[in-house]
Amino acid sequence: MIQRVFALVANSLLTIGKMTGLTYNEVNILVYYLLIPLSWTAMFDCWIGTPITSAALLLVWVGIFIGTRHTFGLWCDRTFQASVDFLNWFNRWGGNYVLNSVIICVLLPLLVYGFLIWILIK
Known part of the structure; x- marks a missing residue:
């Protein structure tokens, strides 16, 4: 099951890369460091009634x-490798890259979405 979830996410990112002309690393960084956090900040901003956190995140990304306008791909490669290193850091507790990826990059974001949806509905 874990392998299937990992493969589904990885293949989806590869497909997006092929469709957009971006590398896997670039798509991964844009999805996990821009799009997902931006969706969270947008939901949070709806709850607090001001776009302040989304605006702050967008300003960071504009920067x-x-x-990195001439080295964005290289920056994404380095950032992706740092992410891999972070995920592998958890191996000391018996995990592996695939399991850690699914927990931190799939399950944890789903929990955050669930919480944000809950506070918006409540």
Whole structure:
């Protein structure tokens, strides 16, 4: 089951990369460091009634895009490798990269979405 979830996510990111001309690492970083957090901040901003956190995140990303305009792919490669290192850090407790990825990159975001949906409905 864990392998299937990992493969589904990885293949989806590869497909998006092929469709957009971006590398797997670039798509991964944009999805996990921009799009998912931006969706969270947008939901949070709806709850608090102001777009402040989304605006702050977008400003950070504008800075990243400007600062890496000629080296964005290289920056994504380095950031992706740091993410892999982070996920592998959890191996000391008996996990592996695939399991850690599914827990931290799939289950944890789903829990955050569940919580944010709950506070918006409540």
